[in-house]
Amino acid sequence: GIQVEQSPPDLILQEGANSTLRCNFSDSVNNLQWFHQNPWGQLINLFYIPSGTKQNGRLSATTVATERYSLLYISSSQTTDSGVYFCAVEGSSASKIIFGSGTRLSIRP
Amino acid sequence: NAGVTQTPKFRILKIGQSMTLQCTQDMNHNYMYWYRQDPGMGLKLIYYSVGAGITDKGEVPNGYNVSRSTTEDFPLRLELAAPSQTSVYFCASIDRGPPLAKNIQYFGAGTRLSVL
Numbered sequence: 682g683i684q685v686e687q688s689p690p691d692l693i694l695q696e697g698a699n700s701t702l703r704c705n706f707s708d709s710v711n712n713l714q715w716f717h718q719n720p721w722g723q724l725i726n727l728f729y730i731p732s733g734t735k736q737n738g739r740l741s742a743t744t745v746a747t748e749r750y751s752l753l754y755i756s757s758s759q760t761t762d763s764g765v766y767f768c769a770v771e772g773s774s775a776s777k778i779i780f781g782s783g784t785r786l787s788i789r790p
Numbered sequence: 791n792a793g794v795t796q797t798p799k800f801r802i803l804k805i806g807q808s809m810t811l812q813c814t815q816d817m818n819h820n821y822m823y824w825y826r827q828d829p830g831m832g833l834k835l836i837y838y839s840v841g842a843g844i845t846d847k848g849e850v851p852n853g854y855n856v857s858r859s860t861t862e863d864f865p866l867r868l869e870l871a872a873p874s875q876t877s878v879y880f881c882a883s884i885d886r887g888p889p890l891a892k893n894i895q896y897f898g899a900g901t902r903l904s905v906l
Binding site for chain 2: 780
């Protein structure tokens with residue numbers, strides 16, 4: 682099945698800093714999503730982005746499907762950005778949506 | 791519109807007991823998923839369903855069973871609970887119909903299960 686790798690596993694930043702999170706996947710995808718899991722465990726969809734670039738406020742994401750990676754950019758980090766960021770993908774040959782192991786982001790005031 | 795609702799929120803089981811985790815969605819989504827998340831880890835797919843009457847195994851299906859008799863409900867059954875099934879369980883749904891922009895997963899709040 683499709684493999685999903687996220688990096689870095691952990692990231693500690695000061696408030697106001699920018700960050701880039703990476704998701705590599707092993708096969709072509711029909712679906713790629715970025716999620717934020719807050720410290721209370723709630724999972725919130727940030728982007729549906731199987732290809733191209735999208736922006737939502739301080740967050741943006743880019744997926745280069747031909748090179749099998751996606752990037753999530755967070756600018757001007759705030760303490761409320763803390764939590765775990767997951768990439769989830771669905772391979773083109775199956776309906777399973779598989780999650781990466783996540784990047785734990787901690788924003789210090 | 792409640793979205794995806796999971797019950798119970800918390801449960802403690804003894805080894806060998808059985809239980810059903812309930813999941814219901816009111817968005818008329820055709821695809822539904824069950825995941826487990828162990829402490830400090832990512833989500834692992836247990837089972838998924840592409841529509842009523844159709845289910846398939848995910849990455850970690852052993853020890854679990856599912857059914858999908860209606861579009862709204864997708865219960866997860868644990869038979870003979872084991873300590874290794876201690877985890878947080880999440881249910882999710884997705885609308886796979888056009889337009890493609892709807893292809894995002896909505897998650898329930900989770901069920902925290904401890905097997906002692």
